[in-house]
Amino acid sequence: PExxxxxxxxxxxxxxxxxxxxxENQSVYQAGIRKEDLTLADPPVYIYDxxxxxxxxxxxxxxxxxxLSYEAVFTFxxxxxxxxxxxxxxxxxxxxxxxxxxxxxxxWFGEISFYSNAPDNLVFVLDAGDQxxxxxxxxxxxxxxxxxxxxxxxxxxx
Numbered sequence: 122p123e124x125x126x127x128x129x130x131x132x133x134x135x136x137x138x139x140x141x142x143x144x145e146n147q148s149v150y151q152a153g154i155r156k157e158d159l160t161l162a163d164p165p166v167y168i169y170d171x172x173x174x175x176x177x178x179x180x181x182x183x184x185x186x187x188x189l190s191y192e193a194v195f196t197f198x199x200x201x202x203x204x205x206x207x208x209x210x211x212x213x214x215x216x217x218x219x220x221x222x223x224x225x226x227x228x229w230f231g232e233i234s235f236y237s238n239a240p241d242n243l244v245f246v247l248d249a250g251d252q253x254x255x256x257x258x259x260x261x262x263x264x265x266x267x268x269x270x271x272x273x274x275x276x277x278x279x
Contacts, residue, residue: 139167139174142181143188150229152177152184168228177228187226190235194243197258199265205276207253212246215255218271219244238271239264254279 139153151169158164166184167174178184194200207215219236226233231249242259255276259265 137169137174139169142166142184145229152188152229154181170228175228177226183224184226187224187233187235188229190222190224190243191226191229191233191245194245194256194258197243197260197265199260199262200256200258201278204279205255205257206279207246207255207276209253211275212248212253214275215244215246215272237268239267242268244268244272 137153138156139151140156140159141151141153143152145151149171152166153169153174154164154166155174163180163182165176166178166181168177178187215236219238222235222237224235231247234246234248236244236246239259241261242257242264244255244257247254247256257268257272259268
């Protein structure tokens with residue numbers, strides 16, 4: 122087909138030259154690969170914000186790792202079950218205590234960076250410009266305790 126047709130933004134059908142990879146659960150954002158990039162080995166991924174498509178990740182691999190990491194934080198058995206609000210100083214403290222992971226999720230409600238101090242724990246920092254939200258979790262109690270020790274005293278529950 123000349124254009125892909127997708128239901129974007131709820132019930133309206135929008136013609137697009139993008140193959141949709143991910144539709145945010147409230148249809149606020151969609152991620153896709155441009156039709157002309159589909160022959161590339163690891164094509165860039167763009168985000169549709171309801172108005173325009175913007176580059177999110179230079180490769181599909183980076184986008185998928187970041188998107189799946191973001192979703193994983195919500196499913197960890199050990200987590201605070203609430204978001205935290207951070208200041209820029211809190212983020213600097215977090216960066217000094219944890220390892221920043223080599224991928225990010227851009228243009229998805231803002232810029233999402235990932236941090237960790239064990240293979241089975243993860244923190245995401247969502248910097249939306251005027252607000253910084255953080256959520257974290259771990260697959261094991263031991264790893265969760267290690268993460269809590271590293272982030273103790275920074276941020277406020279929302």
